[in-house]
Amino acid sequence: MTRKLYQEDVYKKECESTVVEVQGAGTADDPYVLVLGETVFFPTGGGQPCDLGTIDGIPLTGVFEKDGMICHQLLPQGNPDLIPAPNWKDGSRVACVLDWNRRFEHMQRHCGEHILSGIFFRECGGVNRGFHMGSGYMTIDIDVPGITREDALRIETMTNEVIWANVPVTTRHYAHRSEAEKLPLRKALAIDEDITIVSVGDVDNPADCVACCGTHPSTSGQVGLLKILKLESYKGMTRVYFKAGKDALEDYQNKHRILAELNLKYSSDDNDLSEKMKVQEEKNKEIRQELYLMKNTLIGKAASEILNKYEAAEEQTDNTSVTTPGLLIREYPYFRANDLLSITKILTEKLTGSKPLIVLVSTRETLVILASSGKHDCGKIVKDNAHVWRGKGGGNAAGARVMFPSRDDLDCFIIFIKQAYHTTR
Numbered sequence: 001m002t003r004k005l006y007q008e009d010v011y012k013k014e015c016e017s018t019v020v021e022v023q024g025a026g027t028a029d030d031p032y033v034l035v036l037g038e039t040v041f042f043p044t045g046g047g048q049p050c051d052l053g054t055i056d057g058i059p060l061t062g063v064f065e066k067d068g069m070i071c072h073q074l075l076p077q078g079n080p081d082l083i084p085a086p087n088w089k090d091g092s093r094v095a096c097v098l099d100w101n102r103r104f105e106h107m108q109r110h111c112g113e114h115i116l117s118g119i120f121f122r123e124c125g126g127v128n129r130g131f132h133m134g135s136g137y138m139t140i141d142i143d144v145p146g147i148t149r150e151d152a153l154r155i156e157t158m159t160n161e162v163i164w165a166n167v168p169v170t171t172r173h174y175a176h177r178s179e180a181e182k183l184p185l186r187k188a189l190a191i192d193e194d195i196t197i198v199s200v201g202d203v204d205n206p207a208d209c210v211a212c213c214g215t216h217p218s219t220s221g222q223v224g225l226l227k228i229l230k231l232e233s234y235k236g237m238t239r240v241y242f243k244a245g246k247d248a249l250e251d252y253q254n255k256h257r258i259l260a261e262l263n264l265k266y267s268s269d270d271n272d273l274s275e276k277m278k279v280q281e282e283k284n285k286e287i288r289q290e291l292y293l294m295k296n297t298l299i300g301k302a303a304s305e306i307l308n309k310y311e312a313a314e315e316q317t318d319n320t321s322v323t324t325p326g327l328l329i330r331e332y333p334y335f336r337a338n339d340l341l342s343i344t345k346i347l348t349e350k351l352t353g354s355k356p357l358i359v360l361v362s363t364r365e366t367l368v369i370l371a372s373s374g375k376h377d378c379g380k381i382v383k384d385n386a387h388v389w390r391g392k393g394g395g396n397a398a399g400a401r402v403m404f405p406s407r408d409d410l411d412c413f414i415i416f417i418k419q420a421y422h423t424t425r
């Protein structure tokens with residue numbers, strides 16, 4: 001069995017250790033795994049991620065427990081030719097240095113989870129059935145459905161009160177189940193022997209008391225802060241998202257920054273930000289409505305201009321030599337693709353006699369819309385020709401769109417269209 005120094009002194013940040021076994025070849029596919037006689041590194045387990053740090057200056061990539069032995073996975077990084085290969089063998093002495101900042105944050109977060117779970121148990125009888133500690137938030141699954149926001153806020157305050165009280169966090173070992181069961185445990189024991197019980201606060205009336213092999217600070221005050229983020233229904237339970245310790249402080253700092261930016265933007269303070277955003281939203285809604293009406297008017301006008309011209313031309317074709325053109329090109333500086341599509345929709349519905357190839361250009365989007373209700377296949381025109389001028393798009397026989405990377409490319413495409421399709425009916 002590896003001697004777990006983190007259980008004897010959770011604040012021990014480095015140690016010398018004896019190599020029990022060396023596995024692996026130090027490559028990416030087959031990294032070194034050192035089995036050590038004693039270690040300061042906590043292995044992944046119980047929902048808590050493993051410690052990291054260095055052994056003989058080489059960074060750890062993982063720590064895990066196997067049959068009571070702690071295994072340390074290492075991978076020399078950078079140029080392996082410049083890094084001397086470690087000369088590890090069974091019995092070698094190695095220097096272990098813990099990444100203390102990472103460990104302490106884990107201790108803060110993990111202990112915060114203890115207190116929060118303990119208070120949920122005390123206040124609503126809910127047992128924590130699942131725990132997740134990710135790189136961002138943590139979650140616990142409390143086996144009571146429908147915990148309200150108000151309940152959660154009350155429990156969050158109580159949890160922070162335990163943190164402020166700076167009560168001791170103690171770890172006790174029990175050889176047999178019968179002794180451990182005398183304590184006010186939050187959760188039934190899963191093992192019968194060699195049990196570690198963690199208590200937060202007064203042993204007779206603890207904020208939390210549960211079996212746990214993780215790492216914890218010696219007092220609750222070191223957790224610093226705990227904040228519940230949200231509640232979610234989960235398999236008949238309530239999933240509670242929260243943050244604790246430095247992670248919670250960083251979250252607060254980030255949210256404060258976002259809030260300060262919004263207050264600057266809306267000339268507000270924290271209290272009237274929401275109201276000022278609502279007022280701005282209303283104004284935006286009105287402006288969007290006005291814009292919609294004005295655009296529709298412009299679209300109608302653009303379509304009428306073309307229709308009037310065609311109707312006049314068609315009246316003349318009955319008794320004169322004047323013919324309607326087979327190609328119609330218009331360019332608009334302010335319309336977008338969707339606006340041009342609205343124009344082509346009106347045109348293809350109303351141009352009953354003449355069936356020209358309609359080509360509408362959006363200057364602001366460097367884009368061309370083609371439409372035809374007659375003899376042209378717009379999709380094919382785009383597919384066969386637009387790529388010559390780096391145009392990207394497509395469509396079907398009745399309509400197609402193509403976007404160009406530059407105005408010059410678009411102009412070349414239009415010149416081509418004029419040459420190829422400028423026929424008369």
Ligand SMILES: [Zn+2]
Pocket residue numbers: 110114198212213214215216
């Ligand atoms: Zn624990």
